[in-house]
Amino acid sequence: MDKTVKMAAANLNFYYGDFHALQDISLLFYDRMVTALIGPSGCGKSTFLRCLNRMNDLIAISRVEGNIWLDGQNIYDPKVDVVSIRRRIGMVFQKPNPFPKTIFENVAYGLRVNGVKDKTFMAERVEQSLRQAALWDEVKERLHNSALGLSGGQQQRLCIARALAVEPEVLLMDEPASALDPIATQKIEELIHQLKTKYTIVIVTHNMQQAARVSDYTAFFYMGRLIEVNATETLFTRPQHRQTEDYITGRFG
Amino acid sequence: MESRFHQELEKLKMTILRMAAMTEEALERALESFFARDTELATRVIKQDQEINLLEVEIDKYCLRLLALDQPLARDLRFIVGSKRIAVDLERVADQAVNIAERTVFLSSRPPLPPNPQMEQLAETATDMLKTVISAFVNGNTDQAYDVCQMDDTADELNAAILKNQINYILTEVPAVERSVQTIIAARCIERVADQATNIAESVIFIVKGVNIKHHCEN
Numbered sequence: 001m002d003k004t005v006k007m008a009a010a011n012l013n014f015y016y017g018d019f020h021a022l023q024d025i026s027l028l029f030y031d032r033m034v035t036a037l038i039g040p041s042g043c044g045k046s047t048f049l050r051c052l053n054r055m056n057d058l059i060a061i062s063r064v065e066g067n068i069w070l071d072g073q074n075i076y077d078p079k080v081d082v083v084s085i086r087r088r089i090g091m092v093f094q095k096p097n098p099f100p101k102t103i104f105e106n107v108a109y110g111l112r113v114n115g116v117k118d119k120t121f122m123a124e125r126v127e128q129s130l131r132q133a134a135l136w137d138e139v140k141e142r143l144h145n146s147a148l149g150l151s152g153g154q155q156q157r158l159c160i161a162r163a164l165a166v167e168p169e170v171l172l173m174d175e176p177a178s179a180l181d182p183i184a185t186q187k188i189e190e191l192i193h194q195l196k197t198k199y200t201i202v203i204v205t206h207n208m209q210q211a212a213r214v215s216d217y218t219a220f221f222y223m224g225r226l227i228e229v230n231a232t233e234t235l236f237t238r239p240q241h242r243q244t245e246d247y248i249t250g251r252f253g
Numbered sequence: 254m255e256s257r258f259h260q261e262l263e264k265l266k267m268t269i270l271r272m273a274a275m276t277e278e279a280l281e282r283a284l285e286s287f288f289a290r291d292t293e294l295a296t297r298v299i300k301q302d303q304e305i306n307l308l309e310v311e312i313d314k315y316c317l318r319l320l321a322l323d324q325p326l327a328r329d330l331r332f333i334v335g336s337k338r339i340a341v342d343l344e345r346v347a348d349q350a351v352n353i354a355e356r357t358v359f360l361s362s363r364p365p366l367p368p369n370p371q372m373e374q375l376a377e378t379a380t381d382m383l384k385t386v387i388s389a390f391v392n393g394n395t396d397q398a399y400d401v402c403q404m405d406d407t408a409d410e411l412n413a414a415i416l417k418n419q420i421n422y423i424l425t426e427v428p429a430v431e432r433s434v435q436t437i438i439a440a441r442c443i444e445r446v447a448d449q450a451t452n453i454a455e456s457v458i459f460i461v462k463g464v465n466i467k468h469h470c471e472n
Binding site: 237239250251 | 256258259324325326327328329330331462463464
């Protein structure tokens with residue numbers, strides 16, 4: 001299968017004040033493939049994920065060195081519009097965080113912020129996004145009910161629909177199923193399989209079986225360093241580095 | 254401190270070793286009975302096979318449980334998958350021991366054929382392969398496993414030579430046909446032991462290195 005690089009981190013370093021949280025990370029993300037980031041708590045995987053759409057800019061004492069490329073454009077270039085970067089690189093968080101609005105308004109929110117006024121277009125995009133998030137059939141009769149009335153799994157898929165509505169190119173997922181039951185988790189994982197036909201996906205997960213099930217590539221982080229990145233099947237059956245092997249077989253520490 | 258799961262893996266390894274020791278003993282006794290024309294020893298080999306069969310079933314269940322409940326990865330996953338394969342091969346070696354013992358029972362009731370040094374060489378080669386591969390498994394030693402793969406050629410050549418000799422013998426000694434055919438079957442059983450030892454060697458290499466060398470066994 002042909003692989004095109006969609007995003008690339010090059011010699012990325014990240015600091016929280018004096019703390020050197022990410023050390024010289026270089027990593028490629030291939031177009032319409034899923035890359036999982038794994039590693040113990042505090043290894044830097046979520047920090048790295050947030051660097052990918054400049055979410056860490058919101059932390060005052062933080063500092064980034066190195067580059068992250070999206071289709072050949074350095075997203076840390078001072079001339080880059082951060083809002084447009086975050087539109088192109090959507091994000092889904094660990095805990096479902098729908099707005100206290102209707103289901104429809106949650107999905108339409110990003111479109112309104114981006115200046116869309118055409119109601120027909122908006123309704124079409126909301127439906128399309130909810131369908132892509134595998135939620136349409138469950139909510140089509142109650143689009144104008146509060147999103148807070150949905151189950152946890154439905155709320156998370158709503159957040160995915162909300163991220164998809166502005167047509168991003170890359171989707172970042174920070175432990176998207178960790179707060180969900182096994183059935184809701186399975187739906188999210190199925191959804192990831194479907195979404196990767198259109199989007200490049202980067203997922204942080206503590207669940208190694210989940211990383212093994214959903215991703216094409218897996219990167220193992222430890223103490224702010226990228227230890228190993230490999231095809232998921234290779235990484236979970238014959239990892240090349242001792243630290244990776246020890247972590248995934250529970251022999252760490 | 255070792256985790257519960259890693260203690261379970263150690264227990265699996267010990268069970269495989271117990272099965273390996275029983276299988277090795279069954280093969281040695283079967284061969285001893287064959288060359289010594291000892292019907293009593295052969296009968297004991299046949300009777301004791303069921304214990305090895307039951308161990309294979311136990312290992313199979315144990316591996317399945319570890320896969321389902323612990324969802325192992327990397328070398329742990331390879332160890333369980335490899336152990337499962339090894340248990341199947343050991344059980345087949347034990348079946349060959351039974352087949353050899355059955356030939357003993359038949360041949361011992363008839364006049365002996367002339368001595369056949371190639372049969373003894375083949376038996377020695379197969380026994381050596383089995384011992385070496387068990388040691389390779391215990392120590393995770395891939396050099397020994399590769400040696401076993403190489404030794405299989407010797408076993409194949411000896412088996413072919415025995416077949417040829419026995420056919421020639423049949424042509425001159427027609428009354429010996431039945432005994433010669435039984436000898437050919439026994440040689441074939443010993444040669445299959447060598448094949449199964451080679452399979453185990455391939456599993457050891459898979460467990461240690463994560464590479465599959467089945468069907469193109471070269472270092």
